[in-house]
Amino acid sequence: MKKHDSTVLVTGGLGYIGSHVTHDLLARGWRVRILDNYYRCDRAVAASLAKLDDVEVIEGDVRYANAVESAMQGVEAVVHLAAVCINKSVSDPTESLDVNLLGTQNVFDSAARNSVHRIVYSSSASVYGNPTSLPMRETDKPAPITPYCTAKLAGEHLLSFYAERSKLSWLALRFFNVYGPGQPTDAYYTSVVLTFLRRLAAGDAPIIDGRGEQSMDFVHVTDVARSVGMALDSTATGEVLNVGTGTQTTVAQLADQLIKAVGADVQPVFRPREVLVTQREASIERIRELLGWEPTIGLEEGLASVVHHLKTTGELG
Ligand SMILES: NC(=O)c1ccc[n+]([C@@H]2O[C@H](COP(=O)([O-])OP(=O)(O)OC[C@H]3O[C@@H](n4cnc5c(N)ncnc54)[C@H](O)[C@@H]3O)[C@@H](O)[C@H]2O)c1
Structure with missing residues (x-):
């Protein structure tokens, strides 16, 4: 097993996908530091993650730049998963943009200033809106229809902005269902x-x-977690990739x-x-080509x- 002896910060690491991602990253030899405000996690899962060797859990909110900044210290890479879900975005657009856009901005800004090398960002298939043709390809024109989708797409663009001004390399993953x-x-x-x-x-x-x-x-969470680990360990940069099954x-x-x-x-x-x-229906040609990932x-x-x-x-x- 590869041993990085490096720390990756996983925001939202106590959540559904985050808990699976944490196990995948540990198996790849990363130390995992989780930043999560316990907003929507399963407490029992959170407690069992916190007990693992090489896992540190920090309770904090991505909306607060100082909480993000202190969690970022000594970190080599970031997996940014913290977000509020799409349903909440319709009932409370302000909260959605606060966490999913401004929180994301806090994470990327702090990563860039602290010379983090690598970011993997969880975007979403929902940035495509209602597709006019299938399969959905990364080159299709996005048509976000909720504040959640708008924030996810903006996050992809913010990565380009920060990568031009720092040492950051990145991949954004558009998870399907x-x-x-x-x-x-x-x-x-x-x-x-x-x-x-x-x-x-x-x-x-x-x-x-x-x-x-x-x-x-439908894409299984174990396959999704592996896509995140592979994206983190890859040197490919500056791309958005679908994570689905086709x-x-x-x-x-x-x-x-x-x-x-x-x-x-x-x-x-x-x-x-x-x-x-x-x-x-996702086109998964690009992720196959770039990372060798398959469901x-x-x-x-x-x-x-x-x-x-x-x-x-x-x-x-
Ligand atoms: N589940 C899906 O099908 C799906 C599809 C596309 C994209 N995504 C994206 O993948 C990521 C993970 O999704 P999930 O299904 O695991 O969601 P989840 O709600 O289970 O996990 C999100 C985690 O983020 C934490 N969090 C929420 N707000 C926070 C804040 N302000 N500060 C710090 N932590 C906060 C929550 O406590 C939770 O542990 C999200 O970014 C989501 O938008 C998920």
Whole structure:
């Protein structure tokens, strides 16, 4: 195993993706310092991370430049994940921009001034808006439709700004629909997974609004964490990369897969409704080319891992 003996600051490292990223980075030989304000993390997961060798947890908020500055001391690299999610951005645009734009600015500004060499930034597939063609490519024109997406896109641009004025090299990763054990329950698609699973656990059929044609590109959190580790250890710089699988799954297909995963003997029920059909499918040519990253966990295996996790934690019936 490579031993860097170097410290990477992971903002939002106690969160869903952050906890998986922390394990990936430790396995690559990094020491991990987490900066997180405990806003949305699972306390039990946070406590178990804090106990690990080579992990230091600092409670602090990216909105406060002095908190960021003190966490940045002695750091070689940064993985910037701290953010408030897309749903909150619609109900509270000011908070969203405060954390996701100004907080991001604090992190990049402090990294540049402290001669940090490397930043990996979590952007989002939502910067594309509703795509006019599939698969979605990094060269497509972004069309952000919420303050969250606007802030994510601005973060990508801010990286270029700071890289020109400092020693920073960087990659921005546009995550698609991340799922897997420990997933939060309030994102649209993860809540669909859980709603369907709860109905199945009660012996009921999943209910699908409209024809279930809305599609997502589901990428397993373990694969996402590995993309972050590979991006951090790579020397490639100045690029935005999609992190998805290149496969779309419709809501109707998802219901079928979940029925299979729990072994239920039911058929989904379709409820006639006007539904806005959006579609997502990543082009992953660029990340393959640049990092040699490939998704390794297919949806069937991935959903089985979610079902197993929910049964173990007692969250599923
Ligand atoms: N989950 C997805 O499908 C997905 C998709 C695209 C992009 N992303 C991005 O990936 C990153 C991680 O997402 P996640 O799903 O793990 O979210 P999460 O909410 O589980 O984790 C975010 C973490 O950031 C922390 N945080 C929030 N506000 C903070 C602040 N002001 N200061 C310090 N810490 C703060 C939270 O406590 C939490 O631990 C985010 O930037 C998110 O926008 C996620």
